[in-house]
Amino acid sequence: MNPIDVKDPAEFRRRHGIPDALAGCHTAVVDGYALEGHVPAKEIRRLLAERPKALGLAVPGMPAGSPGMESGERTQPYDVMLVLPGGRHLVYARYGR
Numbered sequence: 001m002n003p004i005d006v007k008d009p010a011e012f013r014r015r016h017g018i019p020d021a022l023a024g025c026h027t028a029v030v031d032g033y034a035l036e037g038h039v040p041a042k043e044i045r046r047l048l049a050e051r052p053k054a055l056g057l058a059v060p061g062m063p064a065g066s067p068g069m070e071s072g073e074r075t076q077p078y079d080v081m082l083v084l085p086g087g088r089h090l091v092y093a094r095y096g097r
Contacts (some may be wrong), residue, residue, distance in 0.1 A: 017055035019087045025062050033057070034083065036068035043080045043093050055083040057092060066095070 006012045011021065013027045016034035024037020029050055034056030047057055062069055063078035077096035081089040 013051075017085070017087075018058055018083055019089070022058035022060045022081055022083060022089060024059055028058075036060075036083075038062065039080055040067050040071055040093070040095070052082065053085075055085060056090070057081065058083055
């Protein structure tokens with residue numbers, strides 16, 4: 001996978017169906033699904049195995065303890081959101097609770 005710099009990351013995210021309220025720090029597209037923010041690999045594998053009728057997964061913000069955001073013992077709870085068509089979303093997985 002080759003990273004691509006885009007002029008307007010927010011527009012790129014919206015084009016792939018991720019609402020601004022679920023914005024993270026970066027967006028990827030894998031096998032037709034958008035991945036926003038620090039989504040755990042476990043949930044990406046689950047998404048690709050289950051193939052739900054969804055636009056993708058998002059971890060809003062940059063929660064401490066999420067993949068790539070490890071900082072010693074400091075963690076905060078976070079949810080992985082399943083992004084559905086029309087901007088709807090629901091909790092797909094919970095971490096740190």
